[in-house]
Amino acid sequence: RAIMLCVLFLLSLFRATCGVAPLSWGSSVVTATHGPSPILHFETQHKENVWLDGERVKIINDACYVKEVEVGRPCYITKISTGVATKIKISSVTKHKALMLHEYCTFFAPHCVFPKPTVGECIPEASLPLSRFMKGFNEVNLTFAALIDPRSYHLLLEDSTDIICEWKNTNIVYGNRSFCQLTLQNNKTEVWFNGQFYKENKMRNTYIFRNEIYNFISISVDWMQTGNAPEDEICSRVKTATLLTQGGKKEIMPPPIIKTSTLLTQGGKKETMLSSRVTTDTMLTKGETTETMPSPGVTTETLLTQGETTETMPSPGVTTETLLTQGE
Numbered sequence: 001r002a003i004m005l006c007v008l009f010l011l012s013l014f015r016a017t018c019g020v021a022p023l024s025w026g027s028s029v030v031t032a033t034h035g036p037s038p039i040l041h042f043e044t045q046h047k048e049n050v051w052l053d054g055e056r057v058k059i060i061n062d063a064c065y066v067k068e069v070e071v072g073r074p075c076y077i078t079k080i081s082t083g084v085a086t087k088i089k090i091s092s093v094t095k096h097k098a099l100m101l102h103e104y105c106t107f108f109a110p111h112c113v114f115p116k117p118t119v120g121e122c123i124p125e126a127s128l129p130l131s132r133f134m135k136g137f138n139e140v141n142l143t144f145a146a147l148i149d150p151r152s153y154h155l156l157l158e159d160s161t162d163i164i165c166e167w168k169n170t171n172i173v174y175g176n177r178s179f180c181q182l183t184l185q186n187n188k189t190e191v192w193f194n195g196q197f198y199k200e201n202k203m204r205n206t207y208i209f210r211n212e213i214y215n216f217i218s219i220s221v222d223w224m225q226t227g228n229a230p231e232d233e234i235c236s237r238v239k240t241a242t243l244l245t246q247g248g249k250k251e252i253m254p255p256p257i258i259k260t261s262t263l264l265t266q267g268g269k270k271e272t273m274l275s276s277r278v279t280t281d282t283m284l285t286k287g288e289t290t291e292t293m294p295s296p297g298v299t300t301e302t303l304l305t306q307g308e309t310t311e312t313m314p315s316p317g318v319t320t321e322t323l324l325t326q327g328e
Contacts, residue, residue: 026220
């Protein structure tokens with residue numbers, strides 16, 4: 001009996017220490033340097049279109065085809081209790097950049113190194129990891145970034161059902177002004193968003209940062225599982241690495257953390273209210289962008305009401321610029 005108890009204890013200790021890898025069902029990064037991808041698993045409510053590098057993928061006889069050329073096998077769609085599961089194995093990770101399915105994205109980035117984005121494209125490194133397993137937590141901090149033409153851009157932040165924020169050029173055209181704050185970096189060629197999102201009553205959430213219909217990045221948040229996605233160990237090194245930009249190196253520094261809660265407004269639309277302490281000195285110029293300078297040792301608590309705005313807190317040692325919208 002004592003031996004049996006000892007064996008059971010060791011088994012439970014092994015499981016607790018090693019754990020079981022969580023099941024990925026949404027966005028991810030494939031870091032393999034050659035050969036086929038692992039089987040990519042996506043779960044949706046309905047059967048959705050699949051796109052590989054912007055081209056429509058057709059699934060025929062358990063294989064994936066683009067323009068009648070086989071690009072993967074096995075590929076199949078099955079029904080599950082919550083809707084539909086799509087499983088895809090791409091034949092070559094080096095021939096492709098991204099697979100998109102509904103609101104999910106999978107990037108093929110050997111060693112988690114991404115190609116330099118062009119104007120209008122998102123910056124994946126800012127949002128890593130793309131799958132978050134948050135059992136035991138009630139909130140998660142997310143960052144999104146994109147390379148833009150500062151004279152003309154249109155961005156959206158969405159969840160699975162609603163638009164949270166919409167920006168057109170320097171204006172917030174939809175969303176709570178306190179929450180939907182962008183910062184400009186790297187000579188105003190990069191736009192960054194950072195926010196705190198809450199579990200509420202859902203088991204899963206997906207948040208999408210979109211520039212164009214096929215140009216987006218999304219983060220899948222699972223509130224029921226713990227652990228790390230297979231790519232996390234490699235990609236975690238990229239999170240703190242440097243981005244090579246024209247004229248030198250630039251560290252990936254997320255903009256200020258903004259904590260939010262959700263408010264249902266008239267008509268059932270969802271807005272996000274800011275609730276945090278802010279440390280900042282800001283010089284405001286009506287109708288213009290402002291430069292936010294860190295002010296060590298000065299902490300102010302900002303009380304917000306609906307429709308008001310607040311300053312943002314820059315990351316230590318980084319000068320950020322806060323976009324002001326008309327009417328502020």
